[in-house]
Amino acid sequence: MITLTRLSGSQFVLNSDLIERVDATPDTVITLVDGKKYVVAERPSEIVKLVREHRGWVVAMRDVLEADGPDPEPHLAPVASLHIEQDQEA
Template sequence: MIVVTHLNGSQFAINPDLIEKIHANPDTTLSMVDGSFVIVCEPLEDVIEIIRGYRASVLRMAWDLADTPQPVAKLAAIPRHPAGK
């Protein structure tokens, strides 16, 4: 989620993967994939940079997780019964 600002000054978080287009006309308008629109205070370039930073942080976290050994769950062995018993 990225944090942007409504025209009234209140901040809110929005999923950048649901943004289809960003217009600057003159207010920055986020066109969402569901057809709705959100007008924000941040300039178009800033919104793009915020999204870029968000995506870079997601990739960084994934990279860090790949470098960290994950605990392996130990499975209990099921004892085998001798054949015929």
């Protein structure tokens, strides 16, 4: 997610994975994959920098989580075994 600024000055957070393109017309217009458009104060080059930084952070967090190792005990039980246990109790 990246934080952007509307022309009115209010800020919002956008899922950068949904960006299809960024146009300068002369205002910066972000078009999402679903066709929705946002006009923002940031220049296209700033948006590219924000997306790169966010994706770098995601990769870095993946490495941190992998370094912790897998969870030794799963917290969820398979659905099938839950049904079997419930049937046996009845």
